[in-house]
Amino acid sequence: xxxxxxxxxxxxxxxxxxxxxxxxxxxxxxxxxxxxxxxxxxxxxxxxxxxxxxxxxxxxxxxxxxxxxxxxxxxxxxxxxxxxxxxxxxxxxxxxxxxxxxxxxxxxxxxxxxxxxxxxxxxxxxxxxxxxxxxxxxxxxxxxxxxxxxxxxxxxxxxxxxxxxxxxxxxxxxxxxxxxxxxxxxxxxxxxxxxxxxxxxxxxxxxxxxxxxxxxxxxxxxxxxxxxxxxxxxxxxxxxxxxxxxxxxxxxxxxxxxxxxxxxxxxxxxxxxxxxxxxxxxxxxx
Ligand code: HXC
Numbered sequence: 595x596x597x598x599x600x601x602x603x604x605x606x607x608x609x610x611x612x613x614x615x616x617x618x619x620x621x622x623x624x625x626x627x628x629x630x631x632x633x634x635x636x637x638x639x640x641x642x643x644x645x646x647x648x649x650x651x652x653x654x655x656x657x658x659x660x661x662x663x664x665x666x667x668x669x670x671x672x673x674x675x676x677x678x679x680x681x682x683x684x685x686x687x688x689x690x691x692x693x694x695x696x697x698x699x700x701x702x703x704x705x706x707x708x709x710x711x712x713x714x715x716x717x718x719x720x721x722x723x724x725x726x727x728x729x730x731x732x733x734x735x736x737x738x739x740x741x742x743x744x745x746x747x748x749x750x751x752x753x754x755x756x757x758x759x760x761x762x763x764x765x766x767x768x769x770x771x772x773x774x775x776x777x778x779x780x781x782x783x784x785x786x787x788x789x790x791x792x793x794x795x796x797x798x799x800x801x802x803x804x805x806x807x808x809x810x811x812x813x814x815x816x817x818x819x820x821x822x823x824x825x826x827x828x829x830x831x832x833x834x835x836x837x838x839x840x841x842x843x844x845x846x847x848x849x850x851x852x853x854x855x856x857x858x859x860x861x862x863x864x865x866x867x868x869x870x871x872x873x874x875x876x877x878x879x880x
Pocket of ligand 1: 695702703704709713743787793794798
């Protein structure tokens with residue numbers, strides 16, 4: 595389905611593209627021919643990431659990088675102006691930049707709550723509006739992909755700021771998918787389950803025991819691979835998905851289904867023993 599030129603008509607801006615899943619997605623976009631642009635807070639990190647992306651690129655297009663904090667509305671606007679000048683604008687925005695940490699909610703300082711909400715919710719608004727209004731003015735079509743989480747609807751203990759902010763981004767996805775459809779702007783999101791990255795793992799999975807315990811609640815029995823998420827992102831931003839908007843695709847090895855009433859039985863004994871037990875409960879025909 596994917597070819598080397600699947601994304602060759604796209605200029606794609608990835609926020610937080612200097613590391614983790616942002617970098618993995620950027621490499622895959624480049625490998626399918628996209629002109630990739632990344633932004634983040636630290637220039638050094640961006641420069642190194644851009645080199646990595648260039649190595650993955652199919653087309654020889656050099657990756658552009660911008661040191662911009664998504665919390666700064668005017669700085670985001672200035673970056674969009676620079677992109678317009680250098681690349682004639684961009685047609686895809688991937689809102690990937692995020693912040694998160696584990697904390698009991700009663701211990702959060704107002705500034706801690708604000709720090710995460712500012713990056714995740716306000717940062718996504720800043721980039722989305724600065725991007726969208728330029729597309730609308732230029733009468734160009736485009737698409738937006740937001741990286742949310744699997745707890746946007748349920749919330750999750752110990753990550754209150756992230757849960758609140760990501761729920762907001764989820765609402766933004768649906769709101770703008772409808773409102774901006776008339777301009778030919780698609781807006782979708784991906785809800786990733788656990789994908790090991792340095793940023794997420796050091797903050798959210800600090801102990802190997804925790805990591806092992808977590809694995810038990812994933813039916814697939816493993817964590818996600820970066821390229822699996824990147825493949826989904828490639829599809830959603832490509833013209834192959836031209837009729838998909840307002841959709842949130844979960845990619846989590848089945849983790850979201852963990853509340854199924856009898857799911858706990860899967861952990862109670864090895865599968866062979868379970869089958870024997872079920873067999874014993876089956877009524878005999880005579
Ligand atoms: C409690 C904390 C804290 C912690 C920071 N703060 N870390 N409070 N527990 N672990 C508080 C600080 O004390 C401060 O409040 C306020 O938050 C702001 O902190 P700063 O360090 O000054 O802010 P800043 O440099 O802007 O950093 C923002 C950040 C940081 C969000 C706090 O962690 C960051 O930049 N993260 C980016 C990368 C990241 O988080 N990646 C993971 C995303 S993964 P006071 O009151 O003291 O001033 C993800 C997916 C989840 O979201 C799924 C995984 C399974």
